[in-house]
Amino acid sequence: MTMDPQAAAGYGGGFPGGRYGGSPAPGYSYGGNEAFMAPPLMAPPRPVNFHTRSLGLLVMLPVLVFVAISLCYCWVYHEKPAVIWSVTAFCLCLSMLFMVARQKNGAPRFWFNVGFLVLLATVAANVGGQWNFHRRGVESEFGGVWRHFFMYWAYEGQREYSNVSPKEPALSHLDGGKLIFTDDARVDVAASVGLLEGEDRVCVAPIVVASSDSSSWRAAYTAAGRSSIEYWAAGVNCCGDGDGRTFTCDDIRNKQAHAGLVFLDYGPRRKLLETFVKAAKEAGTTHGMEPAQDAMFVMWVVDPDDAQHWYWHAGTSFLAGGTIVYLAFSIVIGVMMHFGPADRGGKQKLGSRIL
Secondary structure: OOOOHHHHHHHOOOOOOOEEOOEEOOOOOOOOOOOOOOOOOOOOOOOOOHHHHHHHHHHHHHHHHHHHHHHHHHHOOOOOHHHHHHHHHHHHHHHHHHHOOOOOOOOOOHHHHHHHHHHHHHHHHHHHHHHHHOOEOOOHHHOOOEOOHHHHHHHHOOEEEEEEOOOOOHHHHOOEEEEEEOOOEEEOHHHOEEEEEOOEEEEEEEEEEOOOOHHHHHHHHHHOOOOEEEEEEEEEOOOOOOOHHHOOOOOOOOOOOOEEEEOOOOOOHHHHHHHHHHHHHHHHHHHOOEEEEEEEEEEEEOOHHHHHHHHHHHHHHHHHHHHHHHHHHHHHHHHHHHHOOOOOOOOOOHHHHHO
16 A cells, blocks of 8 residues: 555654644754754652642651650550660661652652651650659659659559558558558647758658547557557648648548558658658657657558559640640641742752751
């Protein structure tokens, strides 16, 4: 089959240099009269759900790292601290890998931004976790009081004793963290003492067998040949300078209270316990009594389990609040890095400027 020369000239066959409908193909010249036109450069198409994937990595990956490390402080750190250091090391290595990942010339530094946010989440989680685990209370004069998860897990490792009489030797209960006293036990607030130490007032009051007044139980103790008090209710900044009516530590005004959460001899509380002993000796001078050599000091409460769980609730509340705050921060910084204005060359987004 032979094609007509005129038809062949108008066909072109779709090859470069051919013609479409008798006209030269765009970008080509046949007689030198047609202007040269370069084919347009087409950017590669973005993947499906591009914005969702980008924001998911920039926002949610750092939040997941933050939550994972924070939960390790909550559940694992008290028993196996090596686990959290391993998780931290893994997250740091992951962030470094993201930050040194090779990228195309002129492309936004997306993976560098992801790695930087993972690094930031790792540092923030460890700082917050340490503060939450070892948070110090207001008793700064005594080196601080360990709070939250540290104290919760400390009480988990202690025994609980029930039906404890105030007359029993404290030495037999030194491994206890919770003491349930007999129904006839009470705190003699009339014999309380408040000892001023720096800016804080340390408060103690003897736990004795119930009687009509202070003189009655003192007489009974003397008749039994006892001159020392084994158990003391104690607290900080919850009493006056010796007026029993101002002793308001913990659940002292609740008639249902017959239990104590022991002040454990841990960390900074050692100095606090030393101050309690000093105040108890002051009570001996004032009211004719003295602390036993192994005297125990407790928070006078209705339910020691509830008192212990206060530390857990305080820790988890801080964790929940910290997670919400970090999620909000991660959303803001992630959106800024993803939708931020390009630089003058149009090649890098705002997130790459953190260099």
